[in-house]
Amino acid sequence: MTNQDRRSALVSLAGVALAGSALALGGCKDRDEDKEQGGEVTCNEDLMREHGVLRRVLIVYREVAPKLAANPAAIDAAALANAAKLFQAFGEHYHEQLLEEAHIFPIVRNAGGEAARLVDTLLAQHARGREITAYIIDRTKAGRVATADAAPMAKVLTAFSRMYEPHTAREDTIIFPAFKKAVGPKGYDELGDQFEDIERKEFGGDGFDMAVAKVADIERTLGMADLAAFTAPPPPVGRAGK
Numbered sequence: 001m002t003n004q005d006r007r008s009a010l011v012s013l014a015g016v017a018l019a020g021s022a023l024a025l026g027g028c029k030d031r032d033e034d035k036e037q038g039g040e041v042t043c044n045e046d047l048m049r050e051h052g053v054l055r056r057v058l059i060v061y062r063e064v065a066p067k068l069a070a071n072p073a074a075i076d077a078a079a080l081a082n083a084a085k086l087f088q089a090f091g092e093h094y095h096e097q098l099l100e101e102a103h104i105f106p107i108v109r110n111a112g113g114e115a116a117r118l119v120d121t122l123l124a125q126h127a128r129g130r131e132i133t134a135y136i137i138d139r140t141k142a143g144r145v146a147t148a149d150a151a152p153m154a155k156v157l158t159a160f161s162r163m164y165e166p167h168t169a170r171e172d173t174i175i176f177p178a179f180k181k182a183v184g185p186k187g188y189d190e191l192g193d194q195f196e197d198i199e200r201k202e203f204g205g206d207g208f209d210m211a212v213a214k215v216a217d218i219e220r221t222l223g224m225a226d227l228a229a230f231t232a233p234p235p236p237v238g239r240a241g242k
């Protein structure tokens, strides 16, 4: 089976696999095959596109929050629960605990400098994120959001998004470059292989495509699949101050 065939098969199995907690997740995946084909996904590129999946969940949260506050019955609680479970499996367990906390943060902390000074805050934000995700999963498990929970949950969803937007942006622009610099080209490549081993041991395959398919399904269910709907309206016409 080719790499492409395997990825397609994994995507087609996404619905089944994601029904359970065993979400197959992508690290620095299929590196040898990709290297041979000239399409290697490097560690930082992979970490950053994992952030892309997580940001799509944040957008779901931000869009859902005011609707939830206005009319909780109008929100598909199962889709919201699926978004939180995806963030938990793909973001909190794999991306944060198995990669960032186990490997990247210790290296960055040892290297010192601006990036090292961010690590404690990033860890505190991971911990707060896990609390919030557990809360969302708990308060959606009945298949609906209770009226009494709607306003507090709307605030929590907004606060979660507000926290993770700068969190992932700092990691993309400060932490991951510092990690790459600290380990050097050889270490970067070796750690990429280690990350791939972690991924295979933990999940048995490439989960990035599966996670993208899952978040796209959540977006469709919640009516947020059309990218064009996010295009900003034109600015007001007329001269300044008139």
Ligand SMILES: [Fe+2]
Pocket (backbone or CB within 6 Å): 096, 100, 122, 126, 167, 171
């Ligand atoms: Fe993080």
Ligand SMILES: [Fe+2]
Pocket (backbone or CB within 6 Å): 051, 095, 096, 100, 168, 171
């Ligand atoms: Fe991250």
